[in-house]
Amino acid sequence: MTRFRSLETADLAGKRVLVRVDLNVPMADGAITDDTRLRAVLPTIHYLSTKGAKTILLAHFDRPKGKRVPEMSLAPIAKPLSALLEQPVLFGDDCIGKPAYDVITRLENGGVALLENLRFHPGEEKNDPAFVTELAALGDLYVNDAFSAAHRAHASTDGVARLLTAYPGLSMQRELEALDAALGAPKRPVLGIVGGSKVSTKLDLLNNLVTRLDRLAIGGGMANTFLAAQGIDVGASLCEHDLGDTAREIMESAKKAGCELLLPVDVVTATEFKANAAHKVQGLDSIAANESILDAGPETTKRLLAAMDASATLIWNGPLGVFELPPFDAATVAAAKHAAELTTAGKLIAVAGGGDTVAALNHAGVAAEMTFVSTAGGAFLEWMEGKELPGVEALQV
Incomplete structure (x- = not known):
């Protein structure tokens, strides 16, 4: 450190x-x-x-x-x-x-x-x-x-x-120690969760993490871009189709670095973007043109929880679905509660940060049970991207 x-x-x-x-x-x-x-x-x-x-x-x-x-x-x-x-x-x-x-x-x-x-x-x-x-x-x-x-x-x-x-x-010292435990000199295996709406806002983050993690789970709207890049029809889902080449490059970088990417294998879809909208769980081969992916499915969630069980460190940024609208909070809440249980049992070091992530953990009622939750926003993201932070560099002896 x-x-x-x-x-x-x-x-x-x-x-x-x-x-x-x-x-x-x-x-x-x-x-x-x-x-x-x-x-x-x-x-x-x-x-x-x-x-x-x-x-x-x-x-x-x-x-x-x-x-x-x-x-x-x-x-x-x-x-x-x-x-x-x-x-x-x-x-x-x-x-x-x-x-x-x-x-x-x-x-x-x-x-x-x-x-x-x-x-x-x-x-x-x-x-x-x-x-x-x-x-x-x-x-x-x-x-x-x-x-x-x-x-x-x-x-x-x-x-x-x-x-x-x-x-x-x-507080700064505690944050620096927590971040060092997550990415600087972490206990391995290290699992990352990156969610949110757009790949374009987290390109630096993804490119850095695939070279430093053992597994990386991608969720939220970001996952749709990766699915589409593999030829999967995501219907009316939020998706940056123009970033297909970029997504494929990230997948190739992960493969070369030995980082296993965990993408959805099933999803929860709806035709309306509102709380308690009629919805269904389905595989990736039958999403209709008018359907939108709003959450990860139960099988995807099960795989993610198993990956947590096999990890010593978790770093988390971004929700797995539209957690603000129930029942599309199911995957995020399940993952948050499982991470908290493992952390409380001393089996996992769990560090999370970013505005939506903090809100999601609070929504699940487990923020206080994580090893560390950063409210630093931009600074936390730039640290995850591997960038030097001037305010930290200036403190070095």
Whole structure:
């Protein structure tokens, strides 16, 4: 695994610690509707506070594109974060300059301050050296606890980490360790599940995984493209017919790399795209022109569960069907519950990530039972694609 400094080795008492966090939470009418990301940063903030550090939180919210947009202020976050921390959180009306210095000056050892939206300044997303210098001047040490922003080479994720002694936060460290256990140095055999609607959005992902996994199950609309590439008529199903050559190339790459591809052998079809639509289970040789594949069939699911039983590590991105519409959630739910049972029994290391994947695991009621579930979105996908993440690279010793 890549080497990083451990926060536990840092001398923190009285130090000003700049902590990049992800507070880009969903809001409605000025209120937070999901505080998952706030809760994720609590362990690092608590740790810094108990060690006597002056914690200075850096974050972005939405996409103000380098301008001050009042409705994109982080000010409404300070109070709910304070409630979760059970200690005051001071708010600075800017992330640089006098407003930032003034609030930091008021911090006592163990105190916490939140500075205004980094993206109010164009220098943040441009990683502008002058802006980086202004940010770095606010702190003595730097901590990145926002893996979800690690795929961006911004001032607060890359630039500052190169000017100050830098550490991963506790949540970031846990994520990096989980990802290393899934793909970096995994226990084998390793099974991957990749689902979702389109092959075109996950070409880099598929090309990387077939060279690193022992088995790869492809589901969702993506699987239809692979089936069609083999000459199977998928009827009215979502399918990227123009990517037939690409699908065949991926299948050939998997064969050369010794990665077994698991594609559907039976499917659940319907003529209407709605919950509880009339549907049927059928093989791949009789799909009518007006029928759409909306889920993997029971035999396909059975094969996938058997592949899990034979694996030591599972990495999962994307559902197996249209899980938002019952009963087309059956395969996804069955796979999720089986993965959770194996994980709970200590027989499987299961790492999952991506927005639809998290929603699907929550739908199945098993997200908490997986080894690790990443909410990092783009950063998780780019990591799965084998790409270097600037925010992670900048932390390396």
